[in-house]
Amino acid sequence: MAPSDEVSGLRLAAAERLLASVGNPALERLAELASRLLDAAAAQVSLIGSEQVVGAAAGGAVGSTGERSPAHDSVCTVTARLGEPLIVTDASADDRLQDLGAVSDGRVRAYLGVPLVGKDGHVVGAMCVFDPQVRAWSTDDVLVLRDLAAAAVAELELSALAVEYEADRVRWQLAVTAAGIGSFDWDLVTGRLEFDDQLHALFGVSRADFGGTIAAFEACLHPDDRGRVAKAITRAIDGCTEYRADYRVVRPDGTTCWVRARGSALPGPDGTAVRMLGAAYDTTAEREADDRLSRVLESMASAFFLLDDDWRFTYVNAEAERVLGRPRGELLGGVLWDLFPFAVGSSFEEHYRGAVATGEPRTFEAYYPPPLDAWFEVRAWPGPDGLSVYFHDITARHDAEQQRAEASALAEKTRQRLELLSTVSADLSSTLDTEYAVGRLARHLVRDFGSWCLVTLRDEQRHLRDIAGWHADPALRPVVARYAQLRLGALAPGSFLHQALRTGEPVVVPGATDAISGVLSGEARDVLRSLAPRTGYVVPMRARGRTVGAVTLFLDDAHAEDLAPEDLSLLVQVADRAGLALDTAQHYQSQRKMAETLQRALLSAPAEPDDLSVVVRYVPAAEAAQVGGDWYDAFVQPAGSTVLVIGDVMGHDRHAAAAMSQVRTLLRGIAVTTGGPPRAVVGALDRALETLGVEAMATAVVMRLEQNAGERAAGTTRLRWTNAGHLAPLLVDPDGAVRELAAAEPELVLGVSSGTVRTDAEVVVPRGSTVLLYTDGLVERRGEHLQDGIDRLVGLVAELVPEARARVADDPDRVLDPVHLADALLARVGEDGAPDDDIALLVVHLATQHD
Structure with missing residues (x-):
């Protein structure tokens, strides 16, 4: 029994259902038999629900039947949880049992128990034998107790079933009596007909006065109904089928009532009817x-x-x-x-x-x-x-309904058109992926309007490209795809497509195969003729005063009629909505590319001394509005120490990128000119931001890699850093262990107060170590606590380290490949798509030094 099962409603319900069997004499005999056959001091059947209930007991446990005790303090609960036999020679030496009450007070020393599994497969308790003395249990003992436990479960289920059946019977009887329904039972072999009390009352005849035969029944019927009822009875008996009859009963006091009877003739072994059972009730009022x-x-x-x-x-x-x-x-x-x-x-x-x-x-x-x-x-x-x-x-009403049906059909067509608009809008607005959006558009238009369709995009340089095509016939979709590859290069300047793009108005092309072939050349003309369009509709996609593409819809002979004016109008609406979505997508891509280009332009290549491997990566956010603000840096101070920087200016877009550039440049200049440690550099940066009026707040980690002669001889390097409200760096030890480099106390972000006192943390690490500095885009997820993301990152880095180590197994100077580690890490993080926020990553590996 799994821990979750212990508290499951199904298991508890299964155990509670069997409590009615507590004290069952048959269970008591089984417990006595277990004690005697296994020569045990005591035996017990326990039901484990929200508490333990002793269902039966024998030997030294006699008298405990019905007792309740906490389930968690029961040895039988341990058996039930295991879901298999629990065999214990000395419970006082068993870690699972030694603290339980029955073991502590000496009642249980040796214990053998097997789980009781109910009919639904739930463990409902245990059957056990136990002794106050140490003893061993044989395999035969276990088998005997298993058999007795199976018998105990059968007895428990049988007893519970009997209780349920009796409850159902009482409920049924109460319901029948309350409804005034009587029942009858006619033995066709003996001829004996029995009424229940309700039916006797309905017929107005007492048991003593009723003859108990079919003739006595017929004598109670109205003379006009006897023949019809006899036919119904004969029909049911001959076919062993349902009996149905409505008849009048003439009571001894002369009153008459209507009765409705329903029943069934039941067959015997030879297939002929041997019994008829049924019910009847008063329908006089009806x-x-x-x-x-x-x-x-x-x-x-x-x-x-x-x-x-x-x-x-x-x-x-x-x-x-x-x-x-x-x-x-x-x-x-x-x-x-x-x-x-x-x-x-x-x-x-x-x-x-x-x-x-x-x-x-x-x-x-x-x-x-x-x-x-x-x-x-x-x-x-x-x-x-x-x-x-x-x-x-209802002829007049039927004619009116037919007219309403025609009106309803028109309304349904209108609803379908609105649904198409809604569906297209939802598809086009749910993604900024232009290719995907228009691909869906082509399918919708073919489904609701025509035979096949092409969607053409015109970019900002006015170049045309067919980016989606679809045909109602799957076999012709490759042909449409081939035509899309060929047609733009084969179209004459005066083509219908160019006309629609130039005027911004729809163009209808009757006799499309011949008409379009006249402005095509080469293979494209042959492919078009194989598609054989009858009518074409070229509808421009317009947005914000410009045409961004066109939808070309074709009808072939599979469509008997051309588009109605209202259908063409709807097609224009769909195209306009698609145009707006395409224009939005193009605008998005342009903004994102601009922000990413600006961001990358502001990030220079890092310094890389001979004894360090420095790897930097930048990944822009999925949305253009989220790009900008993250930066990395690596440079050497005049004294020769390498400084590593990771930072994130609060905010996004090109304004954040510009602010990042100012903060990054100031920090780099202060660090190089002063040569100071991280705390001094960041403190000076706080003051410089205030003095120069740079309105920016940022998080950052500034880390300096230091080494004196003794540390170089020992093959170690000192990491000294200060953290201005940023995520703690990660350190990968040479043996592959991963941990956070967290400062003792978090410090304020940059740009809040020029009086902030900055402190340095430091740690001495062996050469072969690797440091990872990163921004929050690497770990943050919507709806997730930040620490959960950091913990996930630590686990992911630990998972990737062995592979990065394997890449440089033959390199005596490096323990792992930082390039592979950085790329593999970003690939894994990006498996769910582009990140919500941009990512800056700095991976530095301390290679072995040589004199």
């Missing part, structure tokens, strides 16, 4: 209501007639005479199918026979040809007297 309705129908303006079991008219009201065009005398006694032959095989026959066969009312609409020549709404009710049919002429 029938009286029907009678009142029948009286009303005669005076109604609606048509009504009644058919018997042989489909003969037994009642026809005055309106039915008029609508059916025959007098009542001609209709009564006549067969429906003979008098109205057009009803045979029609919806009328289908529904009339269906109502009689199922006993369920039917409501339908149907047309009857001349001489009636009308649509009717028909309601047919089956009953003991036959089929009651109510109908009225």
Whole structure:
């Protein structure tokens, strides 16, 4: 049993369900048998739910049945959690058990337990034997206890099932009694017919006065109903099928009630019926209501007639005479199918026979040809007297509904057009990937408008490029793709495409194959003829006063009609929306490229002394607005120490990039001219920003790599750094271990206060170590705590180090390849797409030094 199972609702419910079996004598016997067969001092069956309940006990545990105790303090809970036999020779020496109460007080020393697995596969407890003395358990002991546990589970399930069945029976009996439903049981072999109390009360006959035979039942029926009921009984018995009947019962006091009976004839081994079971209830009130309705129908303006079991008219009201065009005398006694032959095989026959066969009312609409020549709404009710049919002429309503249907079809077409606009807008606005957006556009237009489509983009230099194509026939899509490769280079300047782009207005091309072939040359003309378009529509894509491309839609002979004016208007709307999306995408790409170019231009190549491998990387953000502000630097001070810098100016776009350039230049100048340690450089930078009025705030780590003669002889280097609110660098030791270089206390970011006191942290590391400095784009994710991202980065670097070490296995001066480490790290981070923020990364490997 897994830890999550212990608290699962399903397992707890399975255990709680079996609690009704606590104290079951059969369980007690099984516990006694376990104690005796295994020669154990005590035996116990435990159910483990939210607490432990002793279901049965024997031997030294006798008397504990029903006791409850905390589940966590039970040895049986350990067995249940394991989900397999727990075999313990000395519990006091077992780390899992020695602190449990039963072990501490000496009741349990030797223990053998097996889990109890319920019918749904959930562990519900354990069966165990135990001794206060140390003893060993054999394999046979385990097998015996397993068998006894299986028997215990079977007894628990059986007992629980019996309790559930009894509860269901009581609920069923209460429901039946409350509903006034009686039941009967007729043994067709002995002829004995039994009523329950409810049915005796309904018939008004006591058990003593009822003869208990089918004849006694028939004697209670109204004489007019006996033959019909007998037929229903015979039909059910002969076919071993359902029994259905509605009849009147004449009680001994002379009163009459209507009864509805439903049942079924049950077959014996030879397939013939041996028993009939069923139920019946009083429907007098319902029938009286029907009678009142029948009286009303005669005076109604609606048509009504009644058919018997042989489909003969037994009642026809005055309106039915008029609508059916025959007098009542001609209709009564006549067969429906003979008098109205057009009803045979029609919806009328289908529904009339269906109502009689199922006993369920039917409501339908149907047309009857001349001489009636009308649509009717028909309601047919089956009953003991036959089929009651109510109908009225709905021809006028049907005509009106047909007109509404036509209007609805027009509205649906309008809805589909709006849905197309919505879908296209959603596709085009959900991504800034131009190629993907227009590719989706071509598919939508082919699906809703034509046979095939091309989408053409015009860039800022007015160069044309077909960037998407689609055909309704998958087999012709490669042909469309080939035509897209050829056509622009083969089109004459006066082509329909150029005309649409020049005027900004749609161009309709009838006879498209011949017309377009006239402005094409070479292979493109042949490919077009194989596609055989009948009509073409060239619709410009416009946005912000300029044309950014065009949609060319073709219809071939698979489309019988050309586009309606409203369809062409919709196509223009779609093209305009696509144009706006394309223009937005182009603008985005332009802005992003500009920001990235500016950022990269401001980042110079790092210094790289002979004994260091310095690798720098910059990755722009996915959105142009997020590019700018991150920087790295590596340079040498006059005394020979290498300074590493990583920083991030708050904000984004080209303004942040410009501010970054100022901060970076000031820091580099201060560090080189003063030659000071990191704390002094950053402190001076704080003051310079304030003095020069540079309105920028930034985080940064400035680290200096120092080495005196003793450290060089020892093969070590001192890292000295100050951290102005930036992410802590990572250090990879020569053995591959990865850790953060965190300062004792975080310090303010740059640009907040010129009076900030800066401090240095330092650590001496062996040569062969690697330092990683990075910006937050490498670790930040939406909705995630920053520390989680840092922890993930540490794990990822540790994962990539072995591969980077393997790359330089033959190089005696380097422990790992920093280039591979940097590139592999960025590749893994970029697996989910471009980062939300730009990334600056500085990886420095301290190579082995030689005198």
